[in-house]
Amino acid sequence: MSVTTAPALAAVDPREVLRAQVKWRWLETIFWLATLLPFLVAPTYLVLGSQIAITALFALSLDLIVGYCGLVSLGHAAFFGFGAYTAGLISKAGWGEPITGLLAAGCAAMVLGYLTSFIIVRITHFALIMVTLGMCLLLYEVANKAHSITGGDDGLQGVHMWPLLGHFQFDLYGTTAYGYAIVILFLSFLVLRRLVNSPFGLSLRGIRENPRRMPAIGSPMSNRIRTIYTISAAFAGLAGGLLAQTTEFVALDALSFQRSAEVLVMLVLGGAGRLYGGLIGAMIFMIARDQLADMNPQYWYFWLGLLLIAVIVFLPNGILGGCAELLARWRRKA
Amino acid sequence: MTTPVLQTRGLNKNFGSLVVARGIEIALPKGARYALIGPNGAGKTTLINLITGMTRPDAGQILLEGEDISTLAPAARVKRGLVRTFQINTLFPNLSALEAVTLAVCERRGEAGTWWRSLPSYGQAIEEAHRILTTLMLAGDCERPTRQLAYGQQRLLEIALALAAHPKVLLLDEPAAGVPKDESSELFKAVAGISSDITVLFIEHDMELVFRFATRLIVMVAGAILVEGTPAEIANDQRVRDVYLGQAHHG
Structure with missing residues (x-):
């Protein structure tokens, strides 16, 4: 091939280029160490903390398909709720061991995700939003009607968890719940971080960037989408299972449209397609709701609406995307 | 005689009443450099879409190294070594x-x-x-x-x-589309540098580049192949002069 005068710019090692993109940063260590702070400085907020961790895991699962693959779902609560009911029902049936119960919740959601993924790969854009929304509404009404099993709109009562690892009782202050949720969140994060930095993760970004080109480089795109949709469903199910176990209750709103919409809002706020966006988004959303709703419960959506518009207009890549851009600009100057 | 690397048999495609491919028969030997030329709307890009499976033909067969690949999905054809580029940048x-x-x-x-x-x-x-x-x-x-x-x-x-x-056959849809004339020959140097194991078919409007880089030409008009031949044969073909070269002066 014609090797004409390619300017020999400081010979870069291509592996190092890619390695630099995926290496663990000190900011990440600080972030995860900071998740332990609530135990010391805010023990009264551990219940809220566990809710945030659970929601963050849910947002993380959605980020896989929305942020990485570029497919918008408005029905992700279907998997969250399915996991929650699975975990709740297993406990109610007499098996209160948390970890196996949680894995069962993840597996159940994964199976549901796998089955529905065959519909998902056939549609895109607006139709996809509507179909995912439809599937979630459908599941909501099934759970509502199946009163004898799910408790309908009274919620699933009588969930009782055994102590975690045989030692840690689930207490009223949420100490065990928070520790449990944070560990599961962290382990899930590690798995998903590896996933998005793998060749598979790169192919997902390829689908997001240009679904027309993917077949032309020989990529079996439908398989990839089915796989990530199934994995995403599994992690949403884990989040739902965690909520059922730590609150020992499943409300019908685990499957609600509102839950699907809110998690999407969190992802947009934090910044989709960068894992931490979902985590930050969930934190901001949950803390803001807690604080603002204390002041004036009806008024909270006003502030949320304002925040959402401001972020979309001024930080189209979310809060984290905006931060990354600032950092890059600052580095270029320095 | 060795089997052609890429061959089509009787490819037909209509969009409604518009005929975009009519009985297309081509056979490219290994390592060949073919140019596909013809006026706008002749069906050149459509032919690439048909061969790569991005458009389904109404009739006809596509053979890669003698094997019928007509029913394979586009990605599977790429896996077999049938690869294309796009006229409009289709990148990430x-x-x-x-x-x-x-x-x-x-x-x-x-x-x-x-x-x-x-x-x-x-x-x-x-x-x-x-x-x-x-x-x-x-x-x-x-x-x-x-x-x-x-x-x-x-x-x-x-x-x-x-x-x-790792294509066996590479279909280049106007590789220099949109590139200023003085830079397009640079681009074609890259095309010329492609390994001679690879069979190349390219669409190009600039006759100078076509005659410089192609060993054979296929001329398409209104969804059908008008004539195929060496650059010299094509240049002297009266029919080609009439329908194509005549109006390409300003193109």
Whole structure:
């Protein structure tokens, strides 16, 4: 091939280029160490903390398909709720061991995700939003009607968890719940971080960037989408299972449209397609709701609406995307 | 006689009452350099779409190395070595050139479905991607996102992505489309540098480039092949002069 005068710019090692993109940063260590702070400085907020961790895991699962693959779902609560009911029902049936119960919740959601993924790969854009929304509404009404099993709109009562690892009782202050949720969140994060930095993760970004080109480089795109949709469903199910176990209750709103919409809002706020966006988004959303709703419960959506518009207009890549851009600009100057 | 690498038999396609392909029969031997020419709307891009499976023909067969691939999905045809580029840049705007070509290499090697190993551990694939970028003079900018690359570089990246798939047959849809005339011969030098093991069919409007780089020409008019031959034969063909070259002076 014609090797004409390619300017020999400081010979870069291509592996190092890619390695630099995926290496663990000190900011990440600080972030995860900071998740332990609530135990010391805010023990009264551990219940809220566990809710945030659970929601963050849910947002993380959605980020896989929305942020990485570029497919918008408005029905992700279907998997969250399915996991929650699975975990709740297993406990109610007499098996209160948390970890196996949680894995069962993840597996159940994964199976549901796998089955529905065959519909998902056939549609895109607006139709996809509507179909995912439809599937979630459908599941909501099934759970509502199946009163004898799910408790309908009274919620699933009588969930009782055994102590975690045989030692840690689930207490009223949420100490065990928070520790449990944070560990599961962290382990899930590690798995998903590896996933998005793998060749598979790169192919997902390829689908997001240009679904027309993917077949032309020989990529079996439908398989990839089915796989990530199934994995995403599994992690949403884990989040739902965690909520059922730590609150020992499943409300019908685990499957609600509102839950699907809110998690999407969190992802947009934090910044989709960068894992931490979902985590930050969930934190901001949950803390803001807690604080603002204390002041004036009806008024909270006003502030949320304002925040959402401001972020979309001024930080189209979310809060984290905006931060990354600032950092890059600052580095270029320095 | 050896079997052609790529062959089509009686390809037909209508869009409603518009005939875009009528009884298309081509046979490309290994290592050939074919130019596909014809006035706008003659069905050149449609033919590439039909061959690569992006458009379904109404009738006819496509054979790659003698095997019927007419029913295979586009991605499966790429796996067999039938690869194309696009007239309008069809790239990954927010992936760097290195990431994009590494992705294409990983897809070819069947590694792009692996999620439990991190990308930097695929040294061979990354090295190969970098080699391809180097031969196409893109190595210096391989870290930049595709959307920041100059237009001419993006045209080269189109070819780089295709080469990463290790094509046996490469269909180039106007590789120099939109590139200023003085730069387009640079681009065609890259095309000329493509390994002679690869059969190349390219669409191009600039007759100077066509006659310089093609060993044989196929002329299409209104969805059908008018004539096929060597550059000299085509240049002296009265029918071609009438329907094509006559009106191409201002094109």
